[in-house]
Amino acid sequence: MENRIWFLYAKKLTGEATDVETRELNELLSSRPELYDELAALETVWATPSEISTPSDSDFNQLAAKIQSQGYDFEWPVQEAEEPVATAATPVRWLRRPATWIAAAAAAAAIITAVWFSHAPAVHMLEEPTMAKANQVSTRPGSRSKVVLPDGTQVWLNADSKLTYGNDFGVSSRDVTLSGEAYFDVKPNKEVPFYIHTSKIKIKVTGTVFNVRAYPNETRSETSLLHGKVEVTLNSSPDKTYFLKPSDKLVVTDDGGINQTTAAVAANAMQKQNRVAPAVQIPVMKQLVVKPDETFPVETAWVNNTLAFADESFREVADKMERWYGIEIVFAHQQLEKMRFTGRFENETVAQALEAMQLASPFKYTINGNSVVIFKTTK
Secondary structure: OHHHHHHHHHHHHOOOOOHHHHHHHHHHHOOOHHHHHHHHHHHHHHHOOOOOOOOOOOHHHHHHHHHHHOOOOOOOOOOOOOOOOOOOOOOOOOOOOOHHHHHHHHHOOOOOOEEEEEOOOOOOOOOOOEEEEOOEEEOOOOEEEEEEOOOOOEEEEOOOOEEEEOOOEOOOEEEEEEEEEEEEEOOOOOOOOEEEEOOOEEEEEOOOEEEEEEOOOOOEEEEEEEEOOEEEEEOOEEEEEEEEOOOEEEEEEEHHHOOHHHHHHHHHHHHHOOOOOOOOEEEEEEEOOOOOOOOOOHHHHHHHOOEEEEEEEHHHHHHHHHHHHOOEEEEOOHHHHHOEEEEEEOOOOHHHHHHHHHOOOOOEEEEEOOEEEEEOOOO
8 A cells, every 4th residue: 555655655745646536645645644754755756857757758757757766765666648547457566665764763763853844835855854852853834844753653733833752751641732733653551651741631642643732822622532532621720630532523613702791791800809700611512524525634734734724713713724734824804714715725826725715715915024914896
């Protein structure tokens, strides 16, 4: 299966993949997200200028030549210009990862490694990671990072996120603190549970795959479970534990997100009594949804290089777009923030994404550098 992923990804890079092959690639990658760091390296090689190929070569063959010129031991399916599709009688040589990459992957289990992905329209370039210290890894807006912790746990950090852990991680404890969003594939260890601490919740696992969204400036946090099981407790109610099973999604919202007026009245009453109103957090259990024409839920689409949202307000969508593209979005008219959208974008620029959204609801926008202004249409 892995060989097939490499082959399909190469065809996607060169623009030679069919719609059927693209759908097949998305399906395969949904079960193998750990390959994104190596696939990004393939993109880097493709983006590097080369004098090896000739103008008559197909883009696919030019990519193969670039790979070989870099000294990597890859074997590509033979692809002739006259007969681009291999027949049953045609011998096919699948690509192989070089031994040096396998060795590097083994070494990653003992140290933190991070590979950055910038959200350019077409090519995601490798960048140097930002590490404030040995036990902290952070991503900036417009970038993602894959992290391998000392115990072998794999973590994908979404844009504008930070992951920290103590010096004793993996020895007597496995505690991490998350600010932002991350996708976890936790190494099983029943004797030393894995704990994730956020500003609103604490999650306990022994070995599973799940996604956590916990940006400090957002009013809600989400825990979405794909495999295994997790236990979630609210920081405001540590005596209550919520047990998630696969496809469960726990949403914790400040003030419940349902009756702000009631919450304000209660807060004012407590202020009159010179008391501090405690944060009200309301947990709601939901189900992850995957539509027939999709391969992964909205909650984990970002791991598969897709910006996705389902029936979300324009303000919520704008928050995602700001981190995804590394931009700032300002609404000239506040009522526009309440407009709701559903959509998925992969390689689209911010302008292309906004233009697609305009087809669903009328609005106008201007782009000046990294600043986007949304305003009402005029009759």
